[in-house]
Amino acid sequence: MSSGSTPDLDIAVDPGRRMSSDERRQQILVAALAVFGTRGYDGATTDEVARAAGVSQPYVVRLFGSKENLFLATIEEALARLLTAFREATVDADAETIGKRVGQAYVDLLSVRGLHQTLANAYLMGSHPVIGPAARRGFAAVWRFFRDDMGLDADRAREFLAEGMLISTMIGLRLVDDYGSDPEITELFRSCFPTDLPHILDVVPRGTDRW
């Protein structure tokens, strides 16, 4: 049951309702993004995911088979949303605006709690025998999008990747939380994102996801 210690991660729509397996899976995946994003793979518990989704812990395991499988499914979900958003950003965009559009899409995805952080966590698990390969495939898929669908040259693609990693890092660090209170963090953040910052501050939920 969903109750108690982490109310801010609770995303259950209608806790008691009986729903289709697919609906539940989707709901659990959204919860998993938030939990894995905050705690990382090993730090997250299937119980916390379950509570965030408003179901019981054994049911989460039942639906996905194992914690490892749940994480794999969560990565897939994150990548699917990412690439879909990117693709949508490229329609009706000329070579002039396409970069800004896709960058914007990346920042907009910050509103999906834990999406970037979950991917960032996966990217750090390269030496895991099953998660590692999946993470590499996912990363390669994003790169392929930059190269093939966006038609970027190697240099621009690298810049895109690098910029994305920097944004992810600053989000994972939760620099946002100290923005405005700690003068140095404020300056660091400002100087790194002279243009995007207002939008980031607008779209990122601050002070939530607390440990």
Place this chain on the structure above:
Amino acid sequence: MSSGSTPDLDIAVDPGRRMSSDERRQQILVAALAVFGTRGYDGATTDEVARAAGVSQPYVVRLFGSKENLFLATIEEALARLLTAFREATVDADAETIGKRVGQAYVDLLSVRGLHQTLANAYLMGSHPVIGPAARRGFAAVWRFFRDDMGLDADRAREFLAEGMLISTMIGLRLVDDYGSDPEITELFRSCFPTDLPHILDVVPRGTDRW
């Protein structure tokens, strides 16, 4: 005792020898960099750190007080080495070469097993009540170095940070392991590091640190 399951992480110089507290601390920190770098904070166990350092698990806890404290000390160690290497790279460097020099220093540090990965893991723990603030301080310190000691403007500093995060990501993903065998990874890696790659391949230990 150091034995068995993860021989490649064993860095004990002389397992049986009795040494000063400070020597042991240092030895354990080097082991901790490798273990935390591979497994992350929650995935790592104090026992694996102990075995890698050639001491008993309770002794690691005894010396550092707790796993959390050990991790904080490990981050400090990583940052100290990073900033020291950066500083050394800036002496006798003019405005023309300083960028290349510091970048080179960053890549060279890949030879310290787990250093970049440990920092990357810390950077993802922004919402942890005690590790989060420490990680933010560390990140800010690096940024301060770019700004004050290297005298970079905001734009160049951001580029440096971003490039660093990209390198960290690719290392954490262990793209190196598939380099040469997987054609797509090979191309991705090549196109991202047209110049540095030979050096990276030279300095990064491949196929070790396996799960």
Place this chain on the structure above:
DNA sequence: GTCTATACCGTGATAGAC
């Protein structure tokens, strides 16, 4: 300075009812 033994607890997974 360093070990062995061990207490204790959190977590993933299974069994089985409804």
Place this chain on the structure above:
DNA sequence: GTCTATCACGGTATAGAC
């Protein structure tokens, strides 16, 4: 489709000897 009960394991930390 979903829960409750429960088990087995692994991991941190403590006690205390050498």
